[in-house]
Amino acid sequence: MAYQKQNLDRPAASHAVHHKTEENLREEHLMLDPLPRGQMNEMVMDSMRTTSWKFWVVFAILSVIVAVGLFYSWGYMILNGLGVAGVNRPVYWGIFLVNTVFWIGISHAGTFISAILRVFKAEFRRPFTRAAELMTTFGLVQAGFSIFMHLGRVWLAYWLMPYPNERGIWPNFHSPLSWDLLAITTYLLSSTMYLFLPLIPDLAMARDRSTGWQKTFYRILALGFRGTEGEWVHLRNAMNIFAFAIIPVMFSVHTIVSWDFAMATRPGWSSTIFGPYFVIGALHSGMGAVIMVLAVVRGTMKNMKYFIRPEHFEAIGKLMLIISMAWAYFFFNDYLVQWYGGDKWTKQLLEWHEKGPMGWMWFSMLVLNVVIPWAILWNRKWRSTPWLVFIVGLGINVGMWFERYIIIPISVTINRMPFTWRLYHPGIEVPMGIGTLAFFILLYMAASRLVPLVPVWEVQEGQMAHSLKKFGRETVVTVSELD
């Protein structure tokens, strides 16, 4: 009898379970939890307008760090010469170049998230593409600063540009340094354009909801966009071209940066695998930085908990885990081939990495880039926890900075002339490097008050495409292709 009763209750119980699953799915996925567009617009505008006193305190502190650490120190170095920096024989490439490589690496995240995930139609990307794209542009600004610092006589930077002159000076376009100029300029311009194009509809939305100086500001930037059929078609076409074309540009930038080193026949540098190894390293640090930014944006900005959910951390966490594995694979490849070669100087260098005075950095790099991410990101619950993935992201960025430090100043210490070996002790590079970090955060904070961080139209488009479908007893998420 009891058995029969249980069976009779089953349809009702199954219905309740089904209903709960549907509710859970909606709660879990932003794409299944649509709000009226007007409300989403208001939420994004509200997040830009709500600024607490804590924001201004942090903003003021960062401004001081930028003024002193970056601009004052740089001015001091210009007046007194590169001698105030720690670079000297044999280490002429120090923290300025470590930071250049580091910031270019950070800049890869925006393109990866926005372009690659757009091309592959990864739907979870939608609410945070802009947050990642902003990192690309601001990261490249810091990379530009760092390379200009390295130049020393920065006022002669225009010598890199090709222009006819009576001295017969012309850049050598077959040198990796000229490739750098071309690649970084191309990437900075294209990533800025790629940031701006999908921003236009959101600037128009902000224009429609603003008054006073803000209205004028958004009106100018929105360029008169209304959302006509033609405007959308031109925009969609352009964004498609950008999404496909910017991917090889992104790959070329960090490959070319790696060639700055690999083209030299130095122990530790002359490696055919440096290109992809640098690219994967850039993605590693970039993804770590994206997850940090998302955790901060979600935790500090109003209404962002609706747009950025644990599902997004979960998805990025998975990507980070894969990228960490790929980085370990490339690192081991690079290490093994050099170790196996048995060259006397390379052997000395590898021993110097591990057993030298900076050996702690080499081991920390492996722990932060591989051990910790693998230990945490395999677990779905852990990688969905914002504060935990923030720590992993921070660790990866420290680890990747260490990696660049090992590749540049530590490796340059060991050369084929042992009488010149000398450990690098950075000088004014340290405050200047901290200044670039503060400037990056400062630019991001300013942008978060001026630019809608969430592309509302892209979110709405995604929500239109998503629905729930029942297969037998199971409810599943389905996505329609609206293009």
Add this chain to the structure above:
Amino acid sequence: MTQEISLLAVFADLEPAADAIEQLRLIGVHDDCMNVISGVPVTEAMLGRPSQWTNVPRLALGGAILGFLTGAILAFITPTIYGIKVGGQGFAPVPPSIIVLFELTMLGMLLSTFLGVFLDSYFPSYRPMKYVTEVSDGKIAILVECPHTDETKITDALKKLGAESVQPAEAQHL
């Protein structure tokens, strides 16, 4: 000569907007006299509208060719004017030139794609334009150009098909 008028009908959803376009066509309004304004990209197929022409891909191709030629000048021609002999390489060796060609081709293509959006969309344009701010709130607006004499007929038809409002469109500063 009949006087032309612009009507702006606002719809809450895509479905009635698509129905309205079909109805307008039946009434005799040509596709060229309609324009749809929306806050999300709604494809022509969804609305049953003819495909829109865009020059963006052609301009991108043109930019790529221009970029490639610039790269070729920098990689192959200028080194012969300003000769620098490096590491036993020729004045214009091919492998390193590929990098210069690639970067400038991509730069040319992406710059012209960006400019293509500006040219095709007539950006920037700060002149008064026919627009309703409800569009960015998710509504779909249909802008219809019709003879003055058809105003009532079209207004009634659009309202019948679920338009939230139909009013003569006036150009205003956005």
